[in-house]
Amino acid sequence: MRIGRVVAGTMALAAATIMATSESAAAGVTPRIGSDHTYSGRQNTPSIPLHKGIGVAxxxxxxxxxxxxxxxxxxxxxxxxxxxxxxxxxxxxxxxxxxxxxxxxxxxxxxxxxxxxxxxxxxxxxxxxxxxxxxxxxxxxxxxxxxxxxxxxxxxxxxxxxxxxxxxxxxxx
CATH class of the missing domain: 2.60.60.20 (PLAT/LH2 domain)
Incomplete structure (x- = not known):
């Protein structure tokens, strides 16, 4: 049962963060979670945006x-x-x-x-x-x-x- 509570707590934290991010975006404020930057060292090499994770390097x-x-x-x-x-x-x-x-x-x-x-x-x-x-x-x-x-x-x-x-x-x- 302890594992279930930890998972539920983590899900609640993630939901709260998503809600805060959505509210910031609606207010015109850019949230500081993750990065929208991409890099392509060569022409014709597609770039994939950096993953937007919470505290993920x-x-x-x-x-x-x-x-x-x-x-x-x-x-x-x-x-x-x-x-x-x-x-x-x-x-x-x-x-x-x-x-x-x-x-x-x-x-x-x-x-x-x-x-x-x-x-x-x-x-x-x-x-x-x-x-x-x-x-x-x-x-x-x-x-x-x-x-x-x-x-x-x-x-x-x-x-x-x-x-x-x-x-x-x-x-x-």
Whole structure:
């Protein structure tokens, strides 16, 4: 029962904060919760606004995904990344307006996500959708807060190649 009271108390606090924020917005006052700022380090790289959380530290993650230059290396499947750090983990679908994950191509994404601390590893996967979903992933790099970890893969993520997995967990190089 104690857990139920804690959850109920947290929900009440969140509801009160939302109500206060809505009232401030109606009065023309900009609330100081979260941030509306976005960042895009490159032209044609979409920016996603920083998450508006209560007391949640945010970071801009600039992610570059390198598809190998092998025959049929590209994929039209949906690709997802999970970033693991010293303060937890966060995941997101990688998508923008471009034709992503094609043979020999580098795709760049700028995401405003919860701060996970120093990035230690990533998990990258696809949902095996599309006509030829197999994908040859060369590497992933992440630029966050002046840190530039690299994650080398050089393998197929495919049901009909290598170990038949569509995901891989990679440690920082």
């Amino acid at each position: 945010q970071r801009q993650y600039r992610i570059a995904v390198y598809t190998g230059n092998k025959e049929d290396a590209g994929t039209d499947a949906n690709v997802y990344i999970t970033i693991y750090g010293t303060r937890g983990f966060v995941g997101r679908k990688l998508d923008n307006s471009g034709d992503n994950f094609e043979r020999g191509k580098t795709d760049r994404f700028t995401l405003g996500l919860r701060d996970v601390g120093r990035v230690k590893s990533i998990k990258i996967r696809h949902d095996n959708s599309g006509e030829k979903p197999g994908w040859y992933l060369k590497k992933v790099t992440i630029d966050v807060n002046g840190d530039h970890p690299k994650f080398y893969c050089n393998r197929w993520l495919a049901k009909d190649e290598d170990d038949h997995r569509t995901w891989v967990k990679l440690q920082r190089a």
